[in-house]
Amino acid sequence: MSGPSNYNPQNPVLKWVERRLPIGGLIHSSFVAYPTPRNLNYWWTFGAILSMMLGVQIITGIILAMHYTPHVDLAFKSVELIVRDVNYGWLLRYLHSNGASMFFIAVYIHMFRGLYYGSYKEPREVLWILGVIIYLLMMATGFMGYVLPWGQMSFWGATVITNLFGAIPYVGDSIVTLLWGGYSVGNPTLNRFFSLHYLLPFVIAGVVVLHVWALHVSGQNNPAGVEPKTEKDTVPFTPYATVKDAFGMSCFLLFFAWFIFYIPNYLGDPDNYIPANPAVTPAHIVPEWYYLPFYAILRSIPNKLAGVIAMFAAIIVLAFLPWLDSARTRSSKYRPLAKQFFWIFVVVCIGLGYLGAQPPEGIYVIAGRVLTVAYFAYFLIVLPILSRIETARPLPNSIAEDVLRKTGSTKTPMVSTMIALAVGGALMLGAAGKASAADDSHGLTPPSLKWSFAGPLGKFDQGQLQRGLKVYKEVCSSCHGLSYVAFRNLSDPGGPGYSPAQAAAFASDYKVKDGPNDAGDMFERPGRPADYFPSPFPNEQAARAANGGAYPPDLSLIAKARGYERGFPQFVFDAFIQFQEKGPNYIDALMQGYEEKAPAGFALPEGSYYNKYFPGHSIKMPKPLNDGQVTFDDGSPATVQQYAKDVSAFLMWAAEPHLEARKRTGLQVFIFLIVLSGLLYFTKKKVWADAH
Numbered sequence: 001m002s003g004p005s006n007y008n009p010q011n012p013v014l015k016w017v018e019r020r021l022p023i024g025g026l027i028h029s030s031f032v033a034y035p036t037p038r039n040l041n042y043w044w045t046f047g048a049i050l051s052m053m054l055g056v057q058i059i060t061g062i063i064l065a066m067h068y069t070p071h072v073d074l075a076f077k078s079v080e081l082i083v084r085d086v087n088y089g090w091l092l093r094y095l096h097s098n099g100a101s102m103f104f105i106a107v108y109i110h111m112f113r114g115l116y117y118g119s120y121k122e123p124r125e126v127l128w129i130l131g132v133i134i135y136l137l138m139m140a141t142g143f144m145g146y147v148l149p150w151g152q153m154s155f156w157g158a159t160v161i162t163n164l165f166g167a168i169p170y171v172g173d174s175i176v177t178l179l180w181g182g183y184s185v186g187n188p189t190l191n192r193f194f195s196l197h198y199l200l201p202f203v204i205a206g207v208v209v210l211h212v213w214a215l216h217v218s219g220q221n222n223p224a225g226v227e228p229k230t231e232k233d234t235v236p237f238t239p240y241a242t243v244k245d246a247f248g249m250s251c252f253l254l255f256f257a258w259f260i261f262y263i264p265n266y267l268g269d270p271d272n273y274i275p276a277n278p279a280v281t282p283a284h285i286v287p288e289w290y291y292l293p294f295y296a297i298l299r300s301i302p303n304k305l306a307g308v309i310a311m312f313a314a315i316i317v318l319a320f321l322p323w324l325d326s327a328r329t330r331s332s333k334y335r336p337l338a339k340q341f342f343w344i345f346v347v348v349c350i351g352l353g354y355l356g357a358q359p360p361e362g363i364y365v366i367a368g369r370v371l372t373v374a375y376f377a378y379f380l381i382v383l384p385i386l387s388r389i390e391t392a393r394p395l396p397n398s399i400a401e402d403v404l405r406k407t408g409s410t411k412t413p414m415v416s417t418m419i420a421l422a423v424g425g426a427l428m429l430g431a432a433g434k435a436s437a438a439d440d441s442h443g444l445t446p447p448s449l450k451w452s453f454a455g456p457l458g459k460f461d462q463g464q465l466q467r468g469l470k471v472y473k474e475v476c477s478s479c480h481g482l483s484y485v486a487f488r489n490l491s492d493p494g495g496p497g498y499s500p501a502q503a504a505a506f507a508s509d510y511k512v513k514d515g516p517n518d519a520g521d522m523f524e525r526p527g528r529p530a531d532y533f534p535s536p537f538p539n540e541q542a543a544r545a546a547n548g549g550a551y552p553p554d555l556s557l558i559a560k561a562r563g564y565e566r567g568f569p570q571f572v573f574d575a576f577i578q579f580q581e582k583g584p585n586y587i588d589a590l591m592q593g594y595e596e597k598a599p600a601g602f603a604l605p606e607g608s609y610y611n612k613y614f615p616g617h618s619i620k621m622p623k624p625l626n627d628g629q630v631t632f633d634d635g636s637p638a639t640v641q642q643y644a645k646d647v648s649a650f651l652m653w654a655a656e657p658h659l660e661a662r663k664r665t666g667l668q669v670f671i672f673l674i675v676l677s678g679l680l681y682f683t684k685k686k687v688w689a690d691a692h
Contacts, residue, residue, distance in 0.1 A: 006033070030216055035234035036241045037222035038691055039403045043113040044220070044241075045248025046106050052249050053103040054208065058201050060096040061145075068148065070194035072187045075150035076275045080484050080557070083658070090658045091665070094264040100142050101267045102256050104290035107135060115321075116342055118330030119221040125322040127214040130207060132319045137204045139291070139315075144197040146288055150190065151272030156285045158193070159185045164298070167305040184278070224402035225330030226395055233399035235691050243687050247680040254673045261666025262456060262578045265560060270583070273561035273655075274553075283615075284359055292356030293349050297375065299360045300368035310372065317379045325383040329392035337390045341382050348374045354568075444612050445564055446589030449645065451581050453652065456667065459660050460653050462497035467632050468650025469496055471643050474630050476555065479547060479621075481535035484556035485654050488529035494660035495653060504529050548607050550620035559583035559648070559655040583655065584648040589613040591644035594623040 007028035009015050018024050067086055069078040082089040111131070114120060120128035147158045162179045166172040181188025219228070228234050235241070259266060267289055271282050287295050294311045301307035317324075332339040351371045358364040396402040452461040469490070472482070487507035490498045498506065507527035512534055515522035527534070535554070537543035544551050553561075563582040566574060573579075593613035598604040608618040625640045636642055653659070 030212075030237075031242075032236065032238040034216065034237040035219075035228065035231075036237050037220055037228055037233060037399050038235045038240070039222050039224055039399050040220065040241070040244075041223055042244070042248055043109065043117075045245045046110040046113065048245035049106045049249050049252045050103070050110060051208070052252075053099060053106055054201070054205060056095060057099050057103060058205070060092050060099065061198070061201065063092055064096055065198060068194075070148070070191050072150060072190055072276070075148065075190060077484070079149045084484065084489075090662060091260070094260045094662075098256065098259040098264060098267065100145060101259070101288070101290065102252075103138065104142070106252070107138060108290075111135070111318075112346065114221075115345075116332045116339075117221055117223055118225055118325070118327075118332065120322045121325070121330050122322065123218045124214075124221060127211065127218055128322060129319050130211040130214055132315070134204055134207050134211060135318075136315060137200055137207065141197055141200040141204065142288065142290065144193040144200070147190065147193045148197060149272055150276045152274040152276055152280070152282050153269045153272040153285065155185060155276035155278065156282055157287055158189065160285055161287070162189075164304070164308050164311075167308045169305070221330065222399060222402075223331060223333060224396050224399055225334070226397075226399060226402070229398050230400070239687050240691060243680065243684045247677065247684050250673060250677040250680050254670070254677065257666060257669050257673060258575075261662055261669065263575060263580055264662070265580065266575055270561050270563035273557045286357055289353065289357070292354075293352035293375075294356075296352040296356035296368045297372045299356070300365065300372045310376075314375060317376070321379065321383075324379055325387055327387040327390065327392070329395065334393040334395055335386070335390055336393070338383075338386050341378065341386065345375075345378045348378070444589075444593075445566075446582075446585040446613055448579075448581070448585055449588060451584060451649065451652075453649070453659055454581055455578060456663060458663065460494065460496075460649065462495075463634055463636075464646050464649045465496035465653050466498075467634070467636060467642075468646040468648070468653075470632065471625075471630050471647040472555070472650060475624055475643075476647065477533075478536055479543075479552040481537075481552075481554040482533035482556050482654060483535055483554050484532065485657075486530060486532045487527060489657055491529075492657065495657060496650075500529065507531060510534055548620055552621070555651055555654065557655045559587060559652040561655075562586045581652075584652045586613065587648040587651060588644045591625055591647070592640055 007018075007025045009018055009024060014024060064082065067078065067082045067089070069075060079093070083093050084090075086092070114128065114131070143157075143161060147154045162176055162185065165175040165179065168175060177183070179189065179192070180186070181192055269286065286292070294314055297314050298307045298311040301310050327335065327338070329335055332342050348371050352368070352375065355364050355368045355371065360368075451458070452464070453459060472480075487503050487510075488500075489503075490496050490506060491500045491503040507529050510527035510531070510533070511524045512527045512531050513522055514525050517523055536552075537546065540551055560583055564586060566579075566582075590611060590613050593611045595610050595612060598610040598617070602610070602617065604610055605618055608620055609622055610617055611619045625643045627640055628638045630643060631638055632642075636646075656662075
């Protein structure tokens with residue numbers, strides 16, 4: 001359904017090319033003259049947004065791949081060094097990691113729009129099925145990408161998900177071995193996932209071309225669900241749809257930028273800032289948020305094989321939607337019952353997503369089973385029955401008539417939707433309360449402190465960083481390393497504020513192992529600015545031997561690797577207030593959370609200490625800070641409270657050394673995007689003024 005193209009290039013070179021390869025005419029007929037229904041609303045801009053996000057993911061992914069090392073011993077470090085040492089590496093990393101979430105947000109809105117307006121119905125069945133294939137490819141690509149940072153959640157997520165294939169009779173074990181490249185998740189697995197993660201986006205791009213081709217053959221659906229009949233029903237794609245899509249993309253970029261520059265770790269898991277360790281299983285293994293509804297379905301069924309089948313069936317059933325819903329009216333705008341059940345279905349999906357993030361116990365399992373049944377009932381029972389019994393409202397005679405008159409009554413009370421929302425909300429709040437109660441048994445929630453680096457304009461207090469560095473050097477460094485921080489970073493902008501000469505002098509206080517020399521021997525020399533903070537122990541075994549069997553973690557990323565539940569709805573509010581200070585809050589509380597005696601009835605293991613903020617309350621590390629232990633040159637109080645806050649701020653800088661540059665760049669990007677969005681909005685108003 002390409003438009004009548006009148007493309008006739010005047011340039012001799014373009015004319016020569018056009019006679020031999022009419023690509024200019026193809027582009028003109030497909031993206032300029034292509035007739036677009038004039039009643040499309042902003043939900044239709046998500047097709048363009050998805051194309052933009054695919055481009056962002058491919059471009060940032062290619063650049064990241066130039067610096068990434070797909071080896072189990074180097075992958076985690078290479079990702080961290082991209083963030084720290086590559087020019088704008090932090091931006092590339094956050095663009096790509098948050099871009100995956102934005103891609104799925106856009107695709108879910110795109111799919112729900114298709115469900116609501118019946119975009120899967122004849123003659124667009126192939127268009128819809130191609131969309132489901134893209135979605136499946138996205139899920140596979142996203143899963144493999146999540147494994148690449150090789151953090152704790154990456155490793156254990158890969159272990160859990162790949163093990164699911166073992167439930168398939170006869171061939172399951174062979175499939176698992178094929179995925180692993182051996183007998184467990186390891187280096188061959190990482191290499192395979194890296195290769196496929198690099199390849200699949202180009203496959204997605206190919207299927208997207210087919211998707212767009214099918215769209216141009218069958219034409220776009222529209223909110224009224226009636227086909228264009230005359231020229232009055234359509235407008236040329238350019239400039240009408242083009243400027244509208246551009247405005248939608250600009251607004252979406254504002255949303256995207258909020259996550260990149262102000263809450264880059266909001267959608268991630270703190271455990272993934274801990275290097276993968278096959279010997280230590282995280283307390284609660286969860287996939288990325290966009291898989292949670294299907295993960296909840298998987299866990300709701302006790303039988304492993306049945307759970308795997310249900311999980312994949314929950315996606316595959318989408319491909320059969322054109323035949324499950326045989327109602328002649330496409331748009332739910334004119335189907336009162338279908339509209340209400342659609343919103344109930346949305347609540348069910350959100351509920352499953354929430355349950356997928358909760359531990360598989362108690363009410364979560366029961367609620368998961370109820371919502372799993374509701375999910376499948378929507379496709380297999382509700383839609384087929386509604387197709388036969390529902391009486392739709394009268395459709396407009398044409399798209400032009402739909403534009404001129406408002407249709408779809410808002411007076412009909414959506415009773416069932418309101419009931420579902422109330423039940424869903426109560427269930428989520430109840431579950432959140434239970435989750436909070438469970439957390440109290442593992443460790444108190446740390447108090448939220450005021451930090452100079454919080455908020456959109458927050459900056460590190462250089463004096464505080466210098467004091468924190470002194471606490472680290474005189475107290476913490478005897479057990480904990482800081483292996484991702486180089487001495488030269490102490491003089492970087494946005495850091496403790498030392499000059500290069502001061503950083504060099506600081507480095508020279510350390511002894512660094514180097515070599516071999518010409519005689520083949522290792523030797524020690526004074527540290528240089530380019531050196532990284534040396535670890536206090538040569539290896540993990542030596543660290544455990546010196547610390548009663550405990551392994552003191554490296555502190556480079558500890559401020560991002562520690563977090564705690566804030567509960568619902570605070571979790572939602574955190575996105576708006578840019579709360580990213582869980583790590584420093586926790587570290588500060590842990591430093592001050594030691595108690596001389598454990599509460600009555602608490603069995604404290606020998607060689608451990610009681611800390612009310614540590615999960616399980618039993619910690620191997622003795623109380624590290626005492627009043628008067630470190631003297632500050634600036635006269636700050638020599639108290640545990642002061643030490644704890646200063647070293648927490650320093651460790652936040654160590655984990656996020658480009659925080660100030662990130663927020664400063666974010667402000668500039670926001671000003672640009674707000675101005676761009678305003679200009680595009682008024683341009684769109686002017687262009688569309690004669691189309692309504």
